[in-house]
Amino acid sequence: MVTGASSGIGEATARALRAKGWDVVGVARRADRLEVLQEEAGIAAFAADLTAQADVDALAAWLAETGPVHALVQVAGGARGTERVEDAYASDWEWMFQINVVATQRLVAALIPQLRAAAASDGHADTVFVTSTAAQTAYPGGAGYNAAKAGEAMLAHALRLELAGEPIRVVEVAPGMVRTEEFTMNRLGGDADAADAVYNGVEAPLVAADVADVIAYALNAPGHVNLDLITMRPVAQSAQHVLTRGPLRVRPEHD
Numbered sequence: 001m002v003t004g005a006s007s008g009i010g011e012a013t014a015r016a017l018r019a020k021g022w023d024v025v026g027v028a029r030r031a032d033r034l035e036v037l038q039e040e041a042g043i044a045a046f047a048a049d050l051t052a053q054a055d056v057d058a059l060a061a062w063l064a065e066t067g068p069v070h071a072l073v074q075v076a077g078g079a080r081g082t083e084r085v086e087d088a089y090a091s092d093w094e095w096m097f098q099i100n101v102v103a104t105q106r107l108v109a110a111l112i113p114q115l116r117a118a119a120a121s122d123g124h125a126d127t128v129f130v131t132s133t134a135a136q137t138a139y140p141g142g143a144g145y146n147a148a149k150a151g152e153a154m155l156a157h158a159l160r161l162e163l164a165g166e167p168i169r170v171v172e173v174a175p176g177m178v179r180t181e182e183f184t185m186n187r188l189g190g191d192a193d194a195a196d197a198v199y200n201g202v203e204a205p206l207v208a209a210d211v212a213d214v215i216a217y218a219l220n221a222p223g224h225v226n227l228d229l230i231t232m233r234p235v236a237q238s239a240q241h242v243l244t245r246g247p248l249r250v251r252p253e254h255d
Contacts, residue, residue, distance in 0.1 A: 001024075001025045001071070001072055001073065001111070002014045002024060002025070002026050002027065002075060003027045003028070003050060003074050003075050003076035003107070004028055004074075004075035004076035004077065005028045005034060005037060005043075006028035006029070006034055007181060007182050008075075008178075008182060008183060008208050009175075009178065009208045010026070010028065010075035010076060011026075011033075012208035012211065013073055013075060013211070013212040014026045014037060014043050015037070015041045015212070016213060016215070016216045017073075017215075017216055017219070018041045018042055019041075020216055022071075024043040025045070025046055026038070026043045026044070026046070027046050027047075027048055027050070027059060027076075028048075029048070029049050030047070034046075046063075050076055051098045051099055051102065051106075056103075056106045056107060056110050063114060064114060067117075067118070068114065068118040068121065069111060069114040069125070070118045070125050070126065071125065071128065071219055072108070072111050072127045073127075073128045073130075073219075074107060074128065074130065075130045076099065076103065077099055077100040077149070077152070078095075078096070078099055078100070078187070079096060079134075079148075079183070079186075080095055080096060080186070080187060081187065081189075083141060084140065084143075085143045088143065093144040093147075093148075096144050096147075096148040097147075097151065100148040100149060100151065101151040101155065104152055104155055105155060108127070108155070108159060112168075115168055116166070119166065119167045119168055124167040124223040125167070125168045125169070126168070126171065126218075126219055127156075127168065127169065127170050128171045128219065129153070129155070129156045129170075129172050130174075130215070131149045131156070131174045132176075133174050133175065133176040133231060133233065133240050134149045135149035136150075136153075136231070136240070137239070137241065139240055139241055153172060153174070156170055160228070167223070170226070170228070171215075171218045171219075171226065171227050171228070171230070172228065172230070173215055173230045174230065174231045175206060175211050175232050175233070176206065176231075176233030176234065176237045176240065177202065177205045177233065177234055177236075177237050177243070178205065178206040178208065178210070178211060179199050179205040179207055180208050184199075200245065201245030201246050202236050202237075202243060202245055203234075203236050203244070203248050204234055205234045205236065206234050210232070211232065214230055214232060235248060
């Protein structure tokens with residue numbers, strides 16, 4: 001099951017896993033986008049708002065009838081705002097915690113029994129959480145998203161310890177700069193020009209398919225191999241706050 005499957009990394013992951021032979025259930029709020037993915041990629045689709053307990057319960061019940069569930073890939077999340085701490089909107093922070101942290105806990109709690117059942121019959125099961133390098137390094141204007149993604153990362157780390165001794169892998173994938181159709185524009189309130197400016201001059205930022213390839217690799221690795229944390233960035237992003245704009249060049253050797 002892949003959440004956030006209506007766009008971006010979630011959609012790319014659903015397509016990548018289906019191409020590798022997985023039976024995929026794509027979950028997102030936008031049923032119309034899921035229908036297109038269903039027709040094009042041959043996945044199953046379930047429309048749900050993961051911040052609503054009733055929707056998560058309905059999803060878990062549906063999966064119990066159609067399962068087993070061998071892997072939960074939690075991609076759904078998002079950011080709002082780039083204000084400093086003193087200027088930030090509490091409503092934006094509340095939304096980020098709900099969609100990145102609380103919704104993730106709801107999913108884990110609802111699906112752990114089904115993952116355990118799959119692991120018991122097939123040897124292992126998987127959880128994958130797409131966090132962000134924002135979970136690892138703070139930056140000005142990012143405190144709300146830093147905190148939300150760090151919260152999701154800590155959930156994954158604690159879950160791995162809580163599942164010690166069980167054949168359920170817990171994988172965290174933390175991408176840096178990824179250019180997708182919606183993430184940055186949504187964060188900036190729909191300002192397309194401001195969103196484009198974030199990537200101006202950056203040679204080859206990551207794209208959703210890059211992250212999807214890594215997720216697929218982690219899930220298809222031998223069952224005894226757990227990729228605890230995968231941090232990935234474009235070459236142009238040396239660190240969270242170090243970004244090269246302009247062409248990448250090989251420097252001449254120094255004497």
